[in-house]
Amino acid sequence: MLVESFERGGGTVAIKVKLADVDVGRFIGKAGRNIEAIRTLIRVASSRDHKRVFVDLANPSLTHSAPRERREDSAGGSPS
Numbered sequence: 821m822l823v824e825s826f827e828r829g830g831g832t833v834a835i836k837v838k839l840a841d842v843d844v845g846r847f848i849g850k851a852g853r854n855i856e857a858i859r860t861l862i863r864v865a866s867s868r869d870h871k872r873v874f875v876d877l878a879n880p881s882l883t884h885s886a887p888r889e890r891r892e893d894s895a896g897g898s899p900s
Contacts (some may be wrong), residue, residue, distance in 0.1 A: 824878075831871045835862070836878040844879055 822838040839847055848879045859875050866873040 831873055833873045835875045837872060837875065838878050841879065843878065
């Protein structure tokens with residue numbers, strides 16, 4: 821896991837999290853519960869310093885996913 825933070829100005833900070841593809845699902849969690857809990861904790865902690873912090877995943881496999889290949893339907897062939 822690689823975590824980078826960037827000051828955007830105006831009291832805003834961006835945190836990018838880069839994970840191995842096999843770890844992305846576990847980090848996000850079922851129905852996004854883990855990532856939302858992390859974002860909530862960071863938002864509450866950063867509000868004490870009057871900052872806005874955004875947490876984003878930066879995995880190439882999430883942003884540039886290839887379209888799924890269409891499977892051949894063996895049952896629906898043309899009649900002979």
